Amino acid sequence: MWNSPAEFFAMGGYALYIWSSFGVCAVILLLEPLTICYRKKAIIRRLKQEYLAEQFDKENRH
Template sequence: MWNSPAEFFAMGGYALYVWSSFGVCALVLIWEPVSIRLRKKAIIHRLKLERLAEQFDSESR
């Protein structure tokens, strides 16, 4: 147990490792859904372009 908030944040001398680990974990947890959403938008955009290209090909024949 910690006797003060300063001891808690110091984490027994391992504060840099502990808090940077929490920070990296938080960034990954935030970035993953954002990355998935961006990839989904890119895939949908590419599929729409492919459908337009196929329509154009079928109309030009």
């Protein structure tokens, strides 16, 4: 039980550990979707390049 907001934010003397853990977790949860989106775009771009290279090879063989 906390008797005041200051006691809540102090977390019984473990505030630095607890709040930094929450902060790191929040940053990771925000960055994860961004990195997934970036990797998806990179994969699609690479697949398009491979497809175009394959089509170019097929056209030049004939």
